[in-house]
Amino acid sequence: MTAVPEPSADDGVLWSMVEDGFHVGSRNGEFLGYIDRRSDDQFLACDMFSREIGVFTDLPSAMQVVSDGPSAPLETAQ
Numbered sequence: 251m252t253a254v255p256e257p258s259a260d261d262g263v264l265w266s267m268v269e270d271g272f273h274v275g276s277r278n279g280e281f282l283g284y285i286d287r288r289s290d291d292q293f294l295a296c297d298m299f300s301r302e303i304g305v306f307t308d309l310p311s312a313m314q315v316v317s318d319g320p321s322a323p324l325e326t327a328q
Contacts, residue, residue: 263317273309275316283316285309 263277271287283297288305293312295303297319306312 261317263313265313273313275313277317282319285312285316 261277263275263282265273265275267273273285275282275284281298283295283303284300286294286296287309288294293306293309295306295312295316297303297316303315304312306315
């Protein structure tokens, strides 16, 4: 496992590359989500529940979105 640079040193997020193209983020030991480089070299960002957040053209943008967490309360199925 390889640590990769954090998108911002102030947010306390640690990113680790667990295999080529696959990164996981955590803050204070809490899992935030992951980023998977797709075959088209775009980055799929997913939250801590493996729900898709979005697809990004660069890794730092995907890292920032996962680091920021959900912007609104999560809805649950009824």
